[in-house]
Amino acid sequence: MKTDTRVINYIAALAKLKFSEEEAEKFADEFKQILAHFNNLDTVDLTQLDIDPHELRTPLREDVLKPFENREELFSNARDLKDGHIIIPKVME
Secondary structure, three states: OOOOHHHHHHHHHHOOOOOOHHHHHHHHHHHHHHHHHHHHHHOOOOOOOOOOHHHHOOOOOOOOOOOOOOHHHHOOOOOEEEOOEEEOOOOOO
16 A cells, blocks of 8 residues: 555545644654554464464453432533533534
8 A cells, every 4th residue: 555645644634633744754654664564464374373262352341330420520521411411513524
């Protein structure tokens, strides 16, 4: 994949970010290094490994329902409230 400042600025625009030309060049170099690392990983032969993916799982904690009684504290940082709900800005265009 060709990585240059044009690609970095395109990705930044999708994320609604803006970078200076120096920052875009730095990110392009870092992105090239990351992609090169993935290419190196693709060359590793893992066919001889006998790994059960289920053994690698991290145990999940059990969800426990805890009521939160202090609604004022809960909504203290909310900018706008309506009928007990937080109003947020539109996310999708």
